[in-house]
Amino acid sequence: MQTEHTVLLVSADAELLDGAAAALGGDPDYRLILCRSEQEAATRLDALQAHLVVCDADLIADEASNVLVGARISHPHVARVLVGAPDAAEKCAAIARRAASYLYVIKPVPTDLIRLLAKRALELSELSRRHRVLSRELKISMDDDIFAEHEEFSVKGGRSQFEKLVYVSAKMAELCVEAKQAAATELPVLIQGETGTGKELLARAIHFNSKRMNSPMHVQNCGGMSDDTLHSELFGHLRGAFTGAVADRLGLFRAADGGTVFLDEISEISPSFQVSLLRFLQEGEVKPLGSDRLYHADVRVIAASNRPLDKLVERGEFRRDLYYRLKGFELHIPALRERPEDVPALTEFFIEKYAGVVGRRVVGVTKDALAKLQAYDYPGNVRELETEIRRMVAVAEQGGYISARHLSLAFERVPLHKPEAMPFATSGASLKEMVESLEKQAVAASLQRHHWNQSRAADELGLSRVGLANKIRRYGLNDA
Ligand SMILES: Nc1ncnc2c1ncn2[C@@H]1O[C@H](COP(=O)(O)OP(=O)(O)OP(=O)(O)O)[C@@H](O)[C@H]1O
Ligand SMILES: [Mg+2]
Structure with missing residues (x-):
């Protein structure tokens, strides 16, 4: 694009x-x-x-x-x-x-x-790019006899890219169109998606496609930070404002004046910090800790969360007014398991990237290895695939293919055909029994998807953690 x-x-x-x-x-x-x-x-x-x-x-x-x-x-x-x-x-x-x-x-x-x-x-x-593609294709066609038992995979240039985001799926293509539209505006952007789906990469792509591209983009992770620390990181402080404040600090909002601030893990900020941030988004004014002065900062905020904010709002854990302010544009990056078509393109992209870094020539990936990579459910999303490919490239033979024997245990164990979904009781059962049977399956599937991370499953299902624990007990589910 x-x-x-x-x-x-x-x-x-x-x-x-x-x-x-x-x-x-x-x-x-x-x-x-x-x-x-x-x-x-x-x-x-x-x-x-x-x-x-x-x-x-x-x-x-x-x-x-x-x-x-x-x-x-x-x-x-x-x-x-x-x-x-x-x-x-x-x-x-x-x-x-x-x-x-x-x-x-x-x-x-x-x-x-x-x-x-x-x-x-x-x-x-x-020209040199075309030369590389042609040489690779030539090498693949010459190796056909040797690798007759595998059909190698190559995307052959069919992938799309939005800055550093690589994709082929329609879901990602749609998302990138929306992201480009968002980039052309001055509205805040909220990016949601599971861990490792590329939220920070997308934020950078938006910044570099906006008219702020020649001003800085600063990143602040909001997870696990006290209010005071976060306040001084973003709004700055004066020397002596608190114990340990040995020098003035400008704060990221003023440092990024004219540019973008990316607030990661926005779901983690405290109720009182939510108020400070809301005020900044409304007025664009910054008051450093220990100062009486108000400064103006022209900053576009892009926030990201891997916990669904709407559910947190419903549960009263995140301010509704702040949520509406943040989501001038709301972009959701689908989990990698929801777009398995992207796995081959990403695999190829990461092979090129890491083969270049370690100075090793890897021709491609065999079909059986790719089938396993595609069947995996990626709780860590693209980051997990990237780590796997990086490791595989390091152990592959010079000038060879990545094959199933290079896969790590988690990938090797993937069943190639996903087990049939459990049929839920439909006939001869009362409506209550049918609903319960369906509920049991939905809860079990969500827990499995999140590798028994109960907070995530609860978020996905719109339940509190206690609510989820009750259902686990009621249906006798376990992590077998
Ligand atoms: N579509 C993609 N194309 C290429 N690389 C990607 C893509 N998506 C993610 N990555 C890579 O995956 C890794 C994780 O991406 P990123 O840090 O943007 O994810 P994130 O959603 O912010 O994760 P977290 O929630 O854990 O902070 C990075 O190394 C990034 O380069
Ligand atoms: Mg991130």
């Missing part, structure tokens, strides 16, 4: 930044992201789908270890270009060699040249 190319320009040189903005800024084929430090560039490379990095040698302190050299290993498919001052030719040559950059250019760089450079570097990276 993304047609434009993303160019990261890493520089603190106003002339170069202005020149690039003039060359690419208004061009719909490009999205220009400005980074003023190597650190910022590294963070952004991890967060968004970049195609080209142009780095100013003036910002680079270490010829051997810097953002371009790092990108060669961590993001080998992103084209790399170096720009340097006329007296830095030697330094540029050394960095360009280590980073295997496409070329280096001496300043000043005219606008036309910037445009041409971007075009050529991107063409080259597209």
